[in-house]
Amino acid sequence: MSGVLYLIPNTLGEGDADALAAVLPAPVRARAAALGYYIGENAKTTRAFLKKVGTERPIQEIDVRELNVNTPAGEIDRLLAPILAGTDAGLVSEAGCPAVADPGALLVRRAHERGVKVVPFVGPSSILLALMASGLNGQSFAFHGYLPVDAGERAKRLRELEQQSRKIKQTQIFIETPYRNRALLDTLLASCAPSTIVCVAVDLTLASETIVSRAVSDWKKKPAPDLHKRPAIFLLLGV
Incomplete structure (x- = not known):
């Protein structure tokens, strides 16, 4: 059985954990903190987001991969492979909602094509x-x-x-x-x-x-x- 692709919003600007808490509901932050596989536009900024979230495991143990405008189309299936194998994943944008004016939409489309459950979370747009x-x-x-x-x-x-x-x-x-x-x-x-x-x-x-x-x-x-x-x-x- 495949995992779930969670669409996790980010803040719209610089800020600390308090700023994150102001725009992301507690259940969203809890789910984000529990995931061990993340896909973001930039690995460094994705890890900065995870630091603010407060992850359940050390950040260095979380698998973070990149999906941005320079990602070859053939890489989409490789990004999706861990999810198809049963791992839940979080898709996060640099700011705001993932897959809206964001390259993550390509991954979401492919997830639907492969029968992966996609769950969007509430956050700032x-x-x-x-x-x-x-x-x-x-x-x-x-x-x-x-x-x-x-x-x-x-x-x-x-x-x-x-x-x-x-x-x-x-x-x-x-x-x-x-x-x-x-x-x-x-x-x-x-x-x-x-x-x-x-x-x-x-x-x-x-x-x-x-x-x-x-x-x-x-x-x-x-x-x-x-x-x-x-x-x-x-x-x-x-x-």
């Missing part, structure tokens, strides 16, 4: 937290990941998303590499109509959390929060 706090349409929304890096292509894509949002009343959600946050906001404000609502949610769940939601015309009148090198979620709704 920056996408949903930002949507909840934005005041934008939570009945219909779409997450687009990263937008094009090229300035012209990025502006074109934002205008397309705004048009789609206005047409079907759908909230559009996207992210950016932290050091390009300000450039993305500037492009948003230059490309979108004055009435379009833009929300920027920064450092979610952290002490420095900042969430601002207002029309483009108001964004241009008021100072924007400091976005430099801070994890952020961007949302827009054409109205």
Whole structure:
């Protein structure tokens, strides 16, 4: 009988065991502490996560393997092999929920194909937290990941998303590499109509959390929060 693949959320930023306890329920932390096999994007940061969890066995005895954008497709079955042999495993992301905007989705898909039970656990999702706090349409929304890096292509894509949002009343959600946050906001404000609502949610769940939601015309009148090198979620709704 195969083991179970547990999807274990991580914190959304730096923090200690107290920070972990604030966003992960006790049963999730207990299950995470009991597992002897982990798959994460980076072995070092996965072990740092386990240190905060407080594992039942020494961390050096836990089998930690990597799954990231550089992992060959053929490696997925090798990562799944211990689970098929009966070992329970935890899949953990660098931040937030595994398999959402995360390479772990490939492992989850293969687990389903091989008949492995997949159990998702409750934890912080920056996408949903930002949507909840934005005041934008939570009945219909779409997450687009990263937008094009090229300035012209990025502006074109934002205008397309705004048009789609206005047409079907759908909230559009996207992210950016932290050091390009300000450039993305500037492009948003230059490309979108004055009435379009833009929300920027920064450092979610952290002490420095900042969430601002207002029309483009108001964004241009008021100072924007400091976005430099801070994890952020961007949302827009054409109205």
